[in-house]
Amino acid sequence: MRRALFLLGLVPLLTAQAEPKLVPDISARSIEIRYSFTGAQLLLFGAILYPGGRVPRDPADVIVVLKGPVEPILVREKQKIAGIWMNADSNRFRSAPSFYAVASSAPVRDLVDERTAAIYELGLQDLQLSPGGGALPDKERRFEAGLLDLRKRQGLYAEHPQGVEISEGVLYRARISIPSQVPVGTYTAETFLVSNGKVTAAATREIEIGKSGFERFVALAAARHGFLYGLTAVILSLGLGWAAAAAFRRRF
Amino acid sequence: MDIYLPIAGQSVNALLIVILGGLVGLLSGMFGVGGGFLTTPLLIFYGIPPTVAVASATTQITGASVSGVYAHMRRGGVDLKMGGVMIVGGAFGSLVGAGLFKLLQASGQIDLVIGFLYVVLLGGIGALMLKDALVALDWVKVEAPAERPRHNRWVASLPGRWRFYASGLYLSPIAPLALGFVAGVMTVLLGVGGGFIIVPAMIYILGMAARVVVGTSLVMILAVSAVSTMMHAMTTHAVDIVLAALLLVGGVIGAQYGAVLATRLKPDLLRFALAVIILLVALRMLLGLAWRPDEIFSIEYL
Secondary structure (H helix, E strand, C coil), X not given: CHHHHHHHHHHHHHHHHHCCEEEEEECCCEEEECCCCCCEEEEEEEEEECHHHCCXXXXXXXXXXXXXXXXXXXXXXXXXXXXXXXXXXXXXXXXXXXXXXXXXXXXXXHHCXXXXXXXXXXXXXXXXXXXXXXXXXXXXXXXXXXXXXXXXXXXXXXXXXXXXXXECCCEEEEEEEECCCCCCEEEXXXXXXXXCCEEEEEEEEEEEEXXXXXXXXXXXXXXXCHHHHHHHHHHHHHHHHHHHHHHHHHHC | CEEEECCCCEEEEHHHHHHHHHHHHHHHHHHCCCCHHHHHHHHHHHCXXXXXXXXXXXXXXXXXXXXXXXXXXXXCCCCHHHHHHHHHHHHHHHHHHHHHHHHHHHHCCHHHHHHHHHHHHHHHHHHHHHHHHHHHCCCCCCCCCCCCCCCCHHHHCCCCCEEECCCCEEECCXXXXXXXXXXXXXXXXXXXXXXXHHHHHHHHHHCCCHHHHHHHHHHHHHHHHHHHHHHHHHHCCCCCHHHHHHHHHXXXXXXXXXXXXXXXXXXXXXXXXXXXHHHHHHHHHHHHHHCCCCCCEEEEEC
């Protein structure tokens, strides 16, 4: 009896050993925004280590998710009132990611069921936006659709259902492009290994996106030393105006 | 050539912005207006966030008016006492304007108010200027209007009169103070110097001597736009110094060429051209309000 229990206790350990492992990496650990920044491309790649080094007949699929820092936002909706388009209604979302891109080796819905997708936030429809404050579900859905659509067209939200390439069943890679207007902060890159509708392995890496050099200096100065920053702007404009006037007085 | 704007948080084509600044500068040099009424809408059409566009255009106005102020100072075309009173009013105006800006931003109606004010102000002034120019060019005949009294009755009834020698006026400082106040509010709210409102008001409401009107209004615009830049830098934190510098480089050079061009063209033709430009901007803003916008939803960060 005791022996049987002992064997039963071993079962999860044995199966865990049979699970494949993920070795993920990213092309850049940090992205610096400089004066010539027009966006960036990240390569998320890595290897799937199957136990014994044998690729099974039905190889696992890979889903990668790149997520920006979460922030509270207010979404406003314009409506035509008395012939004029104006902001009429608004809805608050407490945790909207500022950037979200998901890439997978096959459409996410074909790989996992709805519940799993919701748990791991594996798609735009499954984002936990935490809409605030007692709005009707109808209105909430409308605002959510509006938000997703807007950010999709801005390039801040993206879904690439065939974005992950798996070569020889063991090496995967996905390319995700980041537009120039991305917010700064700590981004997380999550990689999920999926087989038979279940997430069997997951790994997370962090990427720091920040302004650097002059851009960082300007952004910090504007936020922290408003008075000096304003004074600099005024002196700059007076100086440039005066310089042009002086330069042209001689010519004409 | 793409350049990243640290405050607007996006990259723009630097050459395009410099050219934009240059065109506006050309107009401002030709017509003696700050040109903010063109810079701000054009920046917004380009995709710069409205708050950043307004704040950075304010900075550009300061630079664009420097050479004008310098030229008028040398010719003695500035009433410093009148200018000083208006600047005090303008400083208060920009303070109140900054408060209004915050309030409107919080209620989500800032874009609507900016658009609406643009349509009303530019439409009204543009129509008036167009009529004046058409009459002056003899393209339209109207009967000569009754001679208008030099002094406005309302202004004359205000208490406490001061003497403004350079303007040839003896009137209450409350009137120019109020005028400066309006200009200050407009500068912060709309990113315009307000020259196109202030100059007619100084002529028709205050009855100032024409010789000092443009110089005095430029001095006031210079000071009030500088104060407004400070106000934006301290409250909305939306002044993008890189954007302003790009606009200025084009703007100050364009202004010089504009000033040269202005001396070679017929003034009535110039006024006609300015009226058409102002009306076109007003029309575009009106369409923006009445047409279904590209984006129904907008996002505000909390």
